Amino acid sequence: MKNLVNCPGSGVKVKIESDTPIPEPSAKQVLIKIVVSGSNPKDWKVPEFAASYDGPDDDSIMARGKRGVNQGDDIAGIVEKVGKDVVEFKKGDRVAAFHEMGGPGGSYVEYALAWDWTTFHIPAEKSFEEAATIPLASLTAAVAVFRNLKLPTPWNPATTSTPFVVYGASSAVGSFAIKLARNSNVHPIIAIAGKGSHYVETLLDSSKGDIVIDYRIGADEIISKIRAHLKAGNYGELRHGLDPGIGLPSQKVLTEVVASDGSIDLVLPSDWDVGSSQTKTKTSVGTVHNQDNGAHGADASDLGLVTCRWFTRALQAGTFDGHPFEVRPGGLEGVEQALKDLKDGKQSAVKYVFRIADTPGL
Numbered sequence: 001m002k003n004l005v006n007c008p009g010s011g012v013k014v015k016i017e018s019d020t021p022i023p024e025p026s027a028k029q030v031l032i033k034i035v036v037s038g039s040n041p042k043d044w045k046v047p048e049f050a051a052s053y054d055g056p057d058d059d060s061i062m063a064r065g066k067r068g069v070n071q072g073d074d075i076a077g078i079v080e081k082v083g084k085d086v087v088e089f090k091k092g093d094r095v096a097a098f099h100e101m102g103g104p105g106g107s108y109v110e111y112a113l114a115w116d117w118t119t120f121h122i123p124a125e126k127s128f129e130e131a132a133t134i135p136l137a138s139l140t141a142a143v144a145v146f147r148n149l150k151l152p153t154p155w156n157p158a159t160t161s162t163p164f165v166v167y168g169a170s171s172a173v174g175s176f177a178i179k180l181a182r183n184s185n186v187h188p189i190i191a192i193a194g195k196g197s198h199y200v201e202t203l204l205d206s207s208k209g210d211i212v213i214d215y216r217i218g219a220d221e222i223i224s225k226i227r228a229h230l231k232a233g234n235y236g237e238l239r240h241g242l243d244p245g246i247g248l249p250s251q252k253v254l255t256e257v258v259a260s261d262g263s264i265d266l267v268l269p270s271d272w273d274v275g276s277s278q279t280k281t282k283t284s285v286g287t288v289h290n291q292d293n294g295a296h297g298a299d300a301s302d303l304g305l306v307t308c309r310w311f312t313r314a315l316q317a318g319t320f321d322g323h324p325f326e327v328r329p330g331g332l333e334g335v336e337q338a339l340k341d342l343k344d345g346k347q348s349a350v351k352y353v354f355r356i357a358d359t360p361g362l
Helices: 042-050 061-067 135-148 172-183 197-201 219-233 248-257 285-289 301-317 331-343
Strands: 003-006 014-017 029-038 074-082 094-098 111-115 119-121 164-167 189-193 211-214 240-243 263-267 279-283 325-327 351-355
Touching: 003 042, 003 331, 014 331, 029 094, 042 061, 042 331, 074 111, 074 135, 094 111, 094 135, 094 301, 119 301, 135 172, 135 263, 135 279, 135 285, 135 301, 164 172, 164 248, 172 189, 172 197, 189 197, 189 219, 197 211, 211 219, 219 248, 240 248, 285 301, 331 351
Parallel strands: 164 189, 164 240, 189 211, 240 263, 263 279, 325 351
Antiparallel strands: 003 014, 029 074, 029 111, 029 351, 074 094, 094 119
């Protein structure tokens, strides 16, 4: 089968292999025929960072990246085969899944592997393209919002005012964090965004105090607007803040508006630290596969399981949906240019997805 390998180095480079064997699922894995693969910024970042990695040649994400692997992690397709201990899925099921980062069977391929607990059914009314935008980014948001910030969940929603600020709200992780928060009755949501503000506004409920603030007005003005909004609505202290991977631009705002004994979560990689007064956590979505051996929190596989089952239910109910997307031409042949465009910041409030059948020669 055709399989794409992301090569380590400072420039985005891939190679497409034509004779890769179709993998066999282990006991708790699902083999999926890929219809659509999603993409994420890590797909170009990991190979770039891995090029200078000088640690042990083990199964860490960086070591795998330095060897050159299929970095695709967002799967949408049809179950081909299941492992002997898989009970919830069968051949022919329409599913989406989060692939274990850096592991065998990535999503830029004809047939990929996923663990059953981070696989979920796609309702009939939902497209493979939309489903492919969900897995990695939404599970990252779930780990940040539910495990690290300890905000209420959709199955145990908030009953009182719970202000929550997201700096980088139009990013996939940021917007999924907002969707999860809304389903958990977390309000007011203070969403900080730029070019994607028009999309973010569609996610908010102004009747419950949600607002969007344009980051381009500058940190001091953002801080002033947040404080004025909280005071005008009598919403109480802002105790929860999220940076979904923006980095240094969010530091001044979050550290000044979040209460001194509140919590700020940073999605990795992050280039700033939280002051000692606030609780700092860092999110690595690999914890849903227990990939970092506790470096960024305990094994979150149960959270991955519960959240993935909730995805299907919420997609059916219409209370949750995927991210806006752009189908890139050429299937696997289009991945390299798309990742270059991601690196160059050419997309805003959309995810790039690839129809594998569009690959020349398939």
